[in-house]
Amino acid sequence: MTAQDQTILLFVGIxxxxxxxxxxxxxxxxxAGPGREPVIDNLNQRIRAWWVMVLxxxxxFLIGKIGVIVLFAFASFTALREFxxxxxxxxxxxxxxxxxxxxxxxxxxxxxxxxxYGLYSILIPVYAFLFMPIVAALRGDTTRFMxxxxxxxxALMLAVYCVSHVPALITLDIxxxxxxxxxxxxxxxxxxxxxxxxxxxxxKVYGKRKITPLLSPxxxxxxxxxxxxxxxxxxxxxxxITPFAPHQAASMALVVALMGFFxxxxxxxIKRDRGVKDWGQMIEGHGGVLDRLDSVIFAAPVFFHxxxxxxxx
Amino acid sequence: xxxxxxxxxxxxxxxxxxxxxxxxxxxxxxxKPRIYFANHVSHGDFVLIWAVLPRAVRIRTRPVAGADYWGxxxxxxxxxxxxxxxxxxxxxxxxKTADPVQQMAEALDSGASLILFPEGTRNAxxxxxxxxxxxxxxxxxxxxxxxxxxxxxxxxxxxMPKGELIPVPILCTVSFGMPxxxxxxxxxxxxLERARAALLALRPRETARL
Numbered sequence: 176m177t178a179q180d181q182t183i184l185l186f187v188g189i190x191x192x193x194x195x196x197x198x199x200x201x202x203x204x205x206x207a208g209p210g211r212e213p214v215i216d217n218l219n220q221r222i223r224a225w226w227v228m229v230l231x232x233x234x235x236f237l238i239g240k241i242g243v244i245v246l247f248a249f250a251s252f253t254a255l256r257e258f259x260x261x262x263x264x265x266x267x268x269x270x271x272x273x274x275x276x277x278x279x280x281x282x283x284x285x286x287x288x289x290x291x292y293g294l295y296s297i298l299i300p301v302y303a304f305l306f307m308p309i310v311a312a313l314r315g316d317t318t319r320f321m322x323x324x325x326x327x328x329x330a331l332m333l334a335v336y337c338v339s340h341v342p343a344l345i346t347l348d349i350x351x352x353x354x355x356x357x358x359x360x361x362x363x364x365x366x367x368x369x370x371x372x373x374x375x376x377x378x379k380v381y382g383k384r385k386i387t388p389l390l391s392p393x394x395x396x397x398x399x400x401x402x403x404x405x406x407x408x409x410x411x412x413x414x415x416i417t418p419f420a421p422h423q424a425a426s427m428a429l430v431v432a433l434m435g436f437f438x439x440x441x442x443x444x445i446k447r448d449r450g451v452k453d454w455g456q457m458i459e460g461h462g463g464v465l466d467r468l469d470s471v472i473f474a475a476p477v478f479f480h481x482x483x484x485x486x487x488x
Numbered sequence: 489x490x491x492x493x494x495x496x497x498x499x500x501x502x503x504x505x506x507x508x509x510x511x512x513x514x515x516x517x518x519x520k521p522r523i524y525f526a527n528h529v530s531h532g533d534f535v536l537i538w539a540v541l542p543r544a545v546r547i548r549t550r551p552v553a554g555a556d557y558w559g560x561x562x563x564x565x566x567x568x569x570x571x572x573x574x575x576x577x578x579x580x581x582x583x584k585t586a587d588p589v590q591q592m593a594e595a596l597d598s599g600a601s602l603i604l605f606p607e608g609t610r611n612a613x614x615x616x617x618x619x620x621x622x623x624x625x626x627x628x629x630x631x632x633x634x635x636x637x638x639x640x641x642x643x644x645x646x647x648m649p650k651g652e653l654i655p656v657p658i659l660c661t662v663s664f665g666m667p668x669x670x671x672x673x674x675x676x677x678x679x680l681e682r683a684r685a686a687l688l689a690l691r692p693r694e695t696a697r698l
Contacts, residue, residue, distance in 0.1 A: 252657075256507070260659040266649045272656040455659065456509060 178355045181416050185361055186233055193229065196222050214379070220460025228458075228467070232364070236357055240345050241288070243357065247342045248284040253464040254334035254472075255280065257454040261446075262326045267316030271307045271327055279303050280335050287339055290346040299336040304328055333472050334465070340475040347479075347487045352418040362417050362424075363431060363478050366410045367470050370432035371439070374402030391443040399436055406432040418486050427481065431474040438473025442466075491570040498571065499539040502532060506647055506660035510540035513665055513690070515637070517545050521596045522667070523636045524549070525624055527617055527687060528605035529645035531557075536641055537603055538572065540662045550595055551603040552588075554579050579608070589623060593630045603639075606683070612650055617688055620680045628670030628679065635667035636683065640690035663690040 176184075200219040207215050235242035255276060264272060279299065286295035308324040341363065345356030352359075378398025386394045410428020414421040442465065446452065455463025502508065526537060534551035541549055555576040558568030568574040575595055577588035592602055608621040624636065640663045648655045668686055670679055 256657050256659055259656070260643065264646055264656075264658075269649055269652050269656060273654045276657060277654070457507075 176415075178358060181355075181358060182236060182361070185358070185365075185413075185416060186229075186236075189229055189365070193222070193226060196225070217460050224458045224460050232361075236361075240342075240356070243345065243360065244284055244288050244342045247338055248280065250464055250468060251280055251284070251335045251338045252276070253455075253457065254338060254468055255330055257457075257463045257465045258330040258334050259327075261449045261451060261454070262330065263319075263323075264327075265316055265318060265323060267314035267318075268311055268323055268327065270314065271310040274310060275303070275307065275327060275331055275335075279331060283335050283339050284342075287343050287346060292343075292346065295339065295343065299331050303331055307331075337472040337476050338468060340479040341471065343479055344482070347483055349418045349482075349486050350488050352486075355416075355418075358416040359418075359482065362410070362413055362427075363475065364471065365413065366406050366428045366431050367435045367474050369409050370402050370406030370435050371470055372402075373405045374398045374436070377401035377405075387440065387443075390447060391440060394440070394443075403429070403432040403436060418482075427478065430481065431478050434474040434477050435470030438470045441473070442469035491566075494567070494571045498535055498567070502535045502539050505655050505657050506536065506644065507657075508536050508540055508660045508662060511661055511663040513663060515664060515666055517542050517664075519545060519548070520601075521548075521599055521634060522601045523596075523604055523624070523627065523634055524601065524639045524664075525604045525606050525636055525683065525687065526639040526641055528607050528610050529612075529641070530610065530648055530650070532644055532648060533605065533641050534572065534574075534603045536644060536660060536662055537639055545601065548599060549601040549603060550575050552577060552592060552605070554609075556580065575602070589626045589630055592623075592627050596631050596634055606680075610650070616691060617684060620684050622676060622680070624683060625670070625676045625679050632670055635669060637667045638665040638683065638687040638690055639663065640665070640687060640692075642692050661692065663692075665690045 200215070200222050203215045204212075204219055231246060235246040259272060259275075283295055283298055286298060307327055311320070311324055311327070341360055344359045344363065347356065347359070375393070375398065378393060378395040378401075381397040381401065382393075382395030384396040385392060386396055386399060407425050407429045410431070411421050411425035413428075414424035417424050417427075419427060442454075446454065453462025454465035457463050458467060461467050524537060526533060534553070538546055538549065538551070551572055551574045553568055553574045553576055555578045558564050558574055559576050568576060575591055577591060578584045578586065592604070595602060604624060604627075606620040606624040607618040608623070609618075611618050628634070628636065640661075642661045642663065643658050644660050646656065646658045647660060665686055668683060674682075
């Protein structure tokens with residue numbers, strides 16, 4: 176099968192799942208009657224938003240490498256503004272923030288477009304890490320200086336650095352897997368997101384024991400084990416779009432789903448700390464872009480490096 | 489024509505930088521003449537309020553702005569007068585020729601809604617809201633039936649602090665609260681304090697800091 180056939184097959188599969196979900200949502204809504212079940216309304220909003228997100232990714236895949244890089248650059252931009260909005264910046268941070276949005280972010284994605292691994296893997300952890308506090312210090316405002324600098328660095332690491340490791344998967348040179356980098360992205364995104372969705376759904380249906388009642392009341396042991404387990408199986412079943420053997424695909428999916436789970440936990444802790452439920456309002460039913468990306472953020476760099484270390488030339 | 493295009497451009501620009509979102513807290517937009525009174529941290533405040541109002545409401549809503557700033561230079565005059573149809577009031581008691589309250593009351597009578605910044609000037613301090621000037625009260629006395637809607641513009645000062653050139657694309661929210669009216673025989677200070685409290689109540693919750 177060619178890469179194109181595999182991509183089409185994969186998207187048809189996702190389409191079938193979404194059609195089934197939409198139908199199930201409609202039946203549930205009809206059975207509940209209008210406006211009586213907020214959980215079901217939210218479910219249907221989420222399903223509608225999934226259609227839009229799948230269409231966006233599908234469109235990016237049609238355009239190819241540049242389309243995917245631009246899509247994730249835009250996701251990073253939105254995630255960064257959601258993150259920065261919730262932090263307490265001061266006037267003295269202005270130049271540093273301008274640099275983060277309009278210099279660091281475009282440079283990071285440009286480096287990925289040209290495949291300069293040596294620099295895009297250290298641009299933010301080393302150079303932004305050193306230069307952002309310099310810019311902030313030059314403004315001379317020392318109020319909560321360390322806190323502000325740390326938060327700005329966190330924002331860049333999460334919203335730009337980690338997210339950019341999703342499109343960076345295309346730049347990997349894997350013998351026997353030439354020209355299929357996009358499918359590696361699809362594997363990561365499908366595994367992480369199906370893990371999220373199944374944790375949520377299984378938690379709602381079977382969830383009893385809360386894992387972290389204070390942090391994230393919707394995370395239950397039953398949901399987590401079921402969701403992560405199911406995502407591992409889905410990953411294994413998708414081995415044919417990856418350079419991995421079935422058992423390798425299962426292990427990768429397990430690692431990715433676990434990182435995604437912990438990512439969701441960490442991002443919930445930040446939201447709790449800031450006193451909000453969602454990062455934003457951009458995606459109806461889901462909250463902000465960061466609410467959808469939280470698990471991808473933690474999974475992407477680990478998946479990238481495991482693949483690079485064990486499979487790339 | 490030019491004014492319309494410019495208005496579209498300015499609101500488009502404001503929207504793309506701030507992704508501004510309106511929050512109508514238990515109250516919906518209405519076509520009848522109203523006074524929207526808001527906190528004032530930037531020249532962009534009224535642009536954001538204007539941008540989130542529904543079109544039908546927007547075209548009959550006029551910002552009240554200081555003539556000393558918006559009357560200066562051809563570009564500012566064009567934006568202030570033609571694009572946003574601002575009511576330019578003279579803030580200097582010495583040179584004042586028209587009574588600002590009278591100007592605003594006449595605009596209300598003609599069916600327009602107003603955007604008013606009762607602090608009287610841009611707030612560059614760390615305090616969230618300066619004390620109100622008496623204009624809102626005197627306008628209430630002049631037109632007692634008119635609803636006054638508190639409007640909190642959040643984060644715009646972080647997007648573009650005074651004196652900066654490049655905006656940071658932080659998300660902004662414009663929150664509309666429940667309208668209030670001047671009560672019969674209400675004292676000036678009591679009313680201004682009540683209006684100020686209603687506006688402050690719209691402020692997004694500040695989280696505890698270490």
